[in-house]
Amino acid sequence: xGHAVGCGDPRERLEKPTPPDMSDLVAVYQSPSGRFxxxxxxxxLADFERLAAELEKTGLDTAVLAPLGAALDETLSAAxxxxxxxGARPRPDLDADGTLSLRRICAGWGAEPRPDxxxxxxxxxxxxxxxxxxxxxxxxxxSCKYLVGGASRLLLASGSGRVGDVRLWIGxxxxxxxxxxxxxxxxxxxxxxxxxxxxxxxxDFQWDPARRSPSFAVESTGGKVIVSRGSxxxxxxxxxxxxxxxxxATLRCTADTGDSSSF
Amino acid sequence: MHRGHRRLVLVLAAAVAxxxxxxxAPARAYHDDGEQLTDGTAYTLHARDLxxxxxxxxxxxxxxxxxxxxxxxxxxxxxxxHVKWRYLHQGPWTAAVQVGSYRLDVSELKLLxxxxxxxxxxxxxxxxxxxxxxxxxxxxxxxxPYTVVRAExxxxxxxxxxxxxxxxxxFQATLALEYRISRTTALLLRSRYLVFQLARADGRVVLRxxxxxxxxxxxxxxxxxxxxxxxxxxxxxxxxxxxxxxxELGAGYGNWNVAPFNFVLPGKMVIxxxxxxxxx
Numbered sequence: 001x002g003h004a005v006g007c008g009d010p011r012e013r014l015e016k017p018t019p020p021d022m023s024d025l026v027a028v029y030q031s032p033s034g035r036f037x038x039x040x041x042x043x044x045l046a047d048f049e050r051l052a053a054e055l056e057k058t059g060l061d062t063a064v065l066a067p068l069g070a071a072l073d074e075t076l077s078a079a080x081x082x083x084x085x086x087g088a089r090p091r092p093d094l095d096a097d098g099t100l101s102l103r104r105i106c107a108g109w110g111a112e113p114r115p116d117x118x119x120x121x122x123x124x125x126x127x128x129x130x131x132x133x134x135x136x137x138x139x140x141x142x143s144c145k146y147l148v149g150g151a152s153r154l155l156l157a158s159g160s161g162r163v164g165d166v167r168l169w170i171g172x173x174x175x176x177x178x179x180x181x182x183x184x185x186x187x188x189x190x191x192x193x194x195x196x197x198x199x200x201x202x203x204d205f206q207w208d209p210a211r212r213s214p215s216f217a218v219e220s221t222g223g224k225v226i227v228s229r230g231s232x233x234x235x236x237x238x239x240x241x242x243x244x245x246x247x248x249a250t251l252r253c254t255a256d257t258g259d260s261s262s263f
Numbered sequence: 264m265h266r267g268h269r270r271l272v273l274v275l276a277a278a279v280a281x282x283x284x285x286x287x288a289p290a291r292a293y294h295d296d297g298e299q300l301t302d303g304t305a306y307t308l309h310a311r312d313l314x315x316x317x318x319x320x321x322x323x324x325x326x327x328x329x330x331x332x333x334x335x336x337x338x339x340x341x342x343x344x345h346v347k348w349r350y351l352h353q354g355p356w357t358a359a360v361q362v363g364s365y366r367l368d369v370s371e372l373k374l375l376x377x378x379x380x381x382x383x384x385x386x387x388x389x390x391x392x393x394x395x396x397x398x399x400x401x402x403x404x405x406x407x408p409y410t411v412v413r414a415e416x417x418x419x420x421x422x423x424x425x426x427x428x429x430x431x432x433x434f435q436a437t438l439a440l441e442y443r444i445s446r447t448t449a450l451l452l453r454s455r456y457l458v459f460q461l462a463r464a465d466g467r468v469v470l471r472x473x474x475x476x477x478x479x480x481x482x483x484x485x486x487x488x489x490x491x492x493x494x495x496x497x498x499x500x501x502x503x504x505x506x507x508x509x510x511e512l513g514a515g516y517g518n519w520n521v522a523p524f525n526f527v528l529p530g531k532m533v534i535x536x537x538x539x540x541x542x543x
Contacts, residue, residue: 014483071476098482105475115474
């Protein structure tokens with residue numbers, strides 16, 4: 001038994017590993033501090049396009065984290081309790097604690113994915129209690145090889161020594177049942193090799209599993225705003241002074257109040 | 264049967280046979296001075312007394328030390344032994360402590376033949392008790408039984424492997440009144456109150472949902488779902504003691520306590536009580 005509970009104290013709880021602190025980053029995405037100004041809109045939106053392109057190039061979201069999340073989601077769904085599926089509140093007479101570590105072998109560079117240890121792996125750690133999943137999931141990359149559009153990618157630990165090269169904030173209300181249905185904030189500190197060229201990959205973004213698209217926090221007047229791509233292709237800016245939908249083709253932004261401006 | 268269990272059976276059987284053959288103590292069971300009921304009290308058997316019955320077998324090693332075993336668990340190959348030590352016997356006051364141990368290897372029951380796993384159930388009891396005989400006819404006894412029942416098992420399949428354990432901790436307070444109305448008959452009132460009954464489980468499971476993924480889960484849980492608040496029982500009865508034969512009959516109401524593991528059942532019901540044994 002790895003975590004046997006002693007006989008002396010019937011209420012003794014399992015000791016869970018301490019997750020990294022993501023509160024500052026989460027605050028950035030939950031309450032944008034920057035203001036949207038038409039004068040800086042063009043630079044701001046360009047920043048978003050650059051970040052989105054970099055992320056797409058790494059394939060981190062679609063080729064790595066999405067299958068990893070799907071594997072975890074499948075396991076958690078199988079483990080959900082009847083009360084969760086009924087939408088009932090957790091049982092007040094139950095105190096539970098647990099920790100889960102997931103290791104997924106990467107797909108490799110071959111024409112067909114193979115579960116070969118030589119392909120490297122990604123690992124994640126998830127804590128949970130009777131109330132559901134703890135808000136932070138974290139993990140590391142270990143020479144993870146995969147393909148994006150037929151081109152090779154290699155994810156390596158950054159060497160910064162921080163706890164969790166990959167960090168995910170899944171919110172305070174995540175349960176075994178609704179995991180991967182709510183917006184996730186990700187923070188990565190990795191080294192990525194693209195077509196043989198290595199570079200640091202330090203990025204944070206918000207991932208919407210339903211839309212399968214990222215949002216980025218980009219610098220604006222007075223702080224950061226959150227920029228995402230809407231279903232119509234327009235960019236949506238969430239700022240301290242409101243929400244704005246911007247069309248790059250027309251160089252116009254429309255506020256949620258109905259006011260529009262050019263940039 | 265496990266070699267250790269077989270040895271224990273042989274030792275007990277030998278002890279019983281030896282006691283039966285060599286006992287020179289007179290047959291005694293009447294409600295006389297120096298003779299006390301030993302169930303639910305701090306009293307022990309006299310040295311070399313042998314108690315035989317369908318529910319329990321006990322032997323008085325010394326006046327202050329009784330060893331015994333419950334019969335029913337042996338039916339399911341569950342070796343069990345209890346020892347009661349009377350450490351105080353002064354004037355009207357008598358104090359004792361009883362400890363018991365039980366072990367059941369479920370795999371020996373051949374129930375898991377088709378399953379790649381095993382399970383072992385163990386139980387331990389610790390029961391201090393105090394009796395005061397305030398007059399020739401009246402005895403009051405209090406005991407505080409604490410019981411831990413633990414089950415441990417492991418599984419190893421192609422899909423996953425793991426080890427799990429579960430336990431129920433139970434703490435009770437009991438009160439027993441005995442009033443002797445004749446040499447052969449005594450009235451009994453026994454009550455029981457559940458202080459707590461907590462269930463807990465912990466385990467570790469390694470899952471392999473696909474060829475790429477390995478998931479290692481460790482978890483521990485405690486539940487008060489079995490902690491039936493306000494659980495109690497009261498049983499009134501009568502104890503008949505003859506030359507060597509003893510019979511206790513009773514009926515009561517409340518939450519049933521499953522002896523010898525002291526597991527309290529939910530819901531209140533009518534509780535019948537029967538105990539019969541011979542003391543040689």
